[in-house]
Amino acid sequence: MTVIGRRRLLGLAAGAAVLGGAPRWAQGQPSGTAPLSALGTDPPEPGIKLRFWTTERGADRVTVIRYLLDVQAAFAGQPPVVIETVAEEDVVARLRAAHDPASRIPIPHLVNTGADTLLALDTLGLLSRDGHRVVQTLGDATFETGALAALRRPDGRLAAIPFHGWPQIVWARRDWLADSLGQPVPQTVDALRRAAHRLHDPAAGRRGIILGTTGDFYTQQCFMMIARAYGAGTVGPDGAPQLDTPAMVAALEAYADLARAAGPGALTWRARDYYLQGRAAFLVYSTFLMDDLAVPAVAQDSLTGAHFPDLDGAPFDPLLVEKTAPIATLGGAAPGAIGAFSSINGLGLTGVGDPAERLAARSLALFLFRRDAYIAWLHMAPGGMIPLVRGILETDAFMRDRLGVFRAFGRDVTRRFGAALRVPSTASTVVAEAAGRPYADPRAGLLYAERVLGRMVARVLAGETAPRAAARAAQAEARALLE
Template sequence: MSITRRAAAMVLTALVGTSLLTGCGGDSGESGSPLVVWSMENLPDRVRVTERLAAGFTERTGIPVELVAVDENQFSQLVMSSAAAGKLPDVMGALPLTTIWQLAGNELLDAGAVQAVVDRLGTGTFSRRALELTRDRDRQLAVPSDGWTQLLVYRKDLFAAAGLAPPDTYERISRAAAALSRDRLTGISLATAANDAATGQAFEGFAVANGCDLVTADGAIGLDAPPCRETFRFLGELAARYSPPGAQDVDSTRATYFAGRSAMIVWSSFLLDELGGLREDALPACAECVGDPGFLARNSGVVSAIAGTAAEPAQYGELTSWTVPVGGKREEAQRFVQYMMENQAYVDWLGMAPEGKIPARRGDPSDPERFLDAWERLPAGVDTKRPLAEIYPPEVLRALRESPERFRRWGFDQGQGLLMGATLAEMPVPKAVDAMLGGTEPGEAAEEAAEEVRSIQTSLR
């Protein structure tokens, strides 16, 4: 398959939309031209941090850098046009797992260059699991940088008053949701909207906790197998009986919990700075919070790994990585990625948003916990800055810092990254969850989702 056709095929497996692009790419093959770096960290404050880090790299090495900040929804279109023109960048950063695997499936990554960077930094300095999720058999596809973890946050004051155990199993979650759904209080807030990626993330988190795999080791679709049917039943009951009425999305779930009208919420770790009152446009608004802004954070507990009815505890999370495309300035690209993954540059990169940038590289050969320890001290927040360790107890920070080792994700261990990207774009699981709110039986929802994924799988062959 030609590079143009490979790039076009990748676009079919990813979200395509309008978005922001800052900067423009250069011809990385031209002598004397800058090292072209694409980054999905495209928010203005994060672009400024990346520009400062790139300037530090140039000062140290003499290698000029041209930074291109790309929105995730625009990425596939940009790759297609750049690959067709022979103008891929030299480095790509902040890429989620599905994007890494889509690039690899279309033979656009220099796995040898990536492996060399990991070897120089020290394989043992990384989270073992992070390396596994970014590896295709014997090919290291990316250098895992950081990630966020999905959490079940709960009102530990309400749980204590009701004599309830922390909600870390299907059974305990269901029991708490039933016991605490009363008056204006709902048991749990979780995304259920058909067009919200958070719906699929919440479902996958509960699914991996129950041994439900979207695709099995032999490539078969498992969404209608018993563990997945049980997950559909479990989540359908929570959404229909113990959640706010109507389809919920990432914003409405947060608003409900922050208003003190939900006993539990499923959200990413990006919730933690907002819950701590560090972002003015998303402040806790419960009745007690008016006189005590720290009330909700102080009375919230965190569960990171959940156990279903038939599996060991597991945890959903997302990793972002650096990688080196084919055909660029290989040696200079390796030097840049290595620079961004060590010393103060790596700490500053994590400092963009510590609550959602948990380090995948734990330390260095001289100090195995160096970056984890530095991460705990980094100030989080937008309008107010405070380290998370000043807001949350030590057990919350321990759960966060160890989370990359426990990440379980659909498809990547089975080498099915292209299918995962296509499934993410088509959203069969969020649509099935939404259908259950409309009265579709859980078993039927599982079968419909499985059939749609099988259709997607066939289209990729």
């Protein structure tokens, strides 16, 4: 993989936490317990203690992970796995430090974190080919294509194993579209722009759309969904930035037009409150919104008047799920382009230890793709962890999360979220005809981590500069950053 400046590369981890969230076994595999031989490997030798790093840091999630890893250790006749939680922004520096001969930090066998952080680790030579071997054992056909692209190096090898992800969604008030406009849910950028402006009614206290306007990571996520609909990308097949292309300028113009239907004020992810209080027609937000829409206790923080002066608070609307239509992808404004954005989480194998340890690490990774273990992991965050393994969305076990989130939306709607993850659309994904098969370039992730796109968008929305001039400035900034 092409090596970029190491100081710059450390910046990848700074934005990876946002990519991963604020952040299920192959089709036909029966649930329940099965011998490791059925998972494509032999049982590891007894007495091996594995170390597992994860950026899942909530106590409830760590409890679930602890349980799953203890089950696997007992099942394989091994000592308990040592779990260490690490902040995503610290993963790269900490693993580099662990490799220092004088370090007392034990090197982990597995690292569970966001795709962009895993790409950074791979570029620094801190991941082994064992992750690719596990994917070969499971088979490429096991995974959604967009998930594979998020961790595919330019040479075709996978840097790590895709695990779960979330897609960006445009949440739409289908009832307002039908009752006020007499039209279906928009499926293209142009149709979305028209509908957002027609439903924007400041006199009635209703905003046409909620999206990011401040230049933060949320702004970048919203904008990249629109940019990809225009066929715009951040870097090309040669790794050079391409932020001043006609497609990028057109995307900026479209985003600025959408923002005019968003109303005044600085809008961050917190502005989801407008949608949950019935004061916005559209909301650009990830599938992490699902439990807010479905579960009153989860939604409470967005139903107060504490966050925005023009919101007084509202009761939970139990019918909002039915009134909402999720738009997982937008029809391209350019031929063949698809408007989408996603974040992928993965498992990296470091290759530390002797052959028996490496085998044990691969066995643990395979265990986490057993259907029962996989679903248990994903149910830690219903909506925030969408399966990347094909067929899992079709199982009744997956639909029965403890909060009833997936049942509230139904299988047909939930399928759309899985379908969105088939589209190569992470911050680091390079999709170009000249590139052939989509892959991930850490230089694109670096531009995201440094918020180059966010500043470009913010300059336009603030009226500081026109889209074309903002794109040229961003291109110059990106070139300097990647030197």
